[in-house]
Amino acid sequence: MEKVNAKDYLGKEVVVEIDRQLGTRHPKHGFMYMLNYGYIPNTVSGDGEELDAYLVGEFEPVASSKGKVIAVIHRTNDDDDKLVVSKDGKDYSDDAIRALTEFQEKYFESIILR
Numbered sequence: 001m002e003k004v005n006a007k008d009y010l011g012k013e014v015v016v017e018i019d020r021q022l023g024t025r026h027p028k029h030g031f032m033y034m035l036n037y038g039y040i041p042n043t044v045s046g047d048g049e050e051l052d053a054y055l056v057g058e059f060e061p062v063a064s065s066k067g068k069v070i071a072v073i074h075r076t077n078d079d080d081d082k083l084v085v086s087k088d089g090k091d092y093s094d095d096a097i098r099a100l101t102e103f104q105e106k107y108f109e110s111i112i113l114r
Helices: 094-105
Strands: 013-020 036-040 051-056 064-075 082-086 110-113
Touching: 013 051, 013 082, 051 064, 051 094, 064 094, 082 094, 094 110
Parallel strands: 051 082
Antiparallel strands: 013 036, 013 064, 036 051, 064 082, 064 110
């Protein structure tokens, strides 16, 4: 399977399979997930794994969810872009996205693509 371009998902509806639910801890690094975090099935991103996604607008732990891709967090020091998926399609500002994903993204340099 060839690698996908995260930017191609902007504005599209996707299904996110959640493998790190809101309120759980990262198995290796120990930080708490402040959002549901998962991946888009049947994709391959820069790190050789499925394309990762943060789910915003969902305030309970879920196993999967559908939503609209409103932004891409493009890591400039790591080959592992992240989709920002809004459950209800609501837009979030860059500042809001940074605040919501800071629990994990603070360890990386990134730009937000729209």
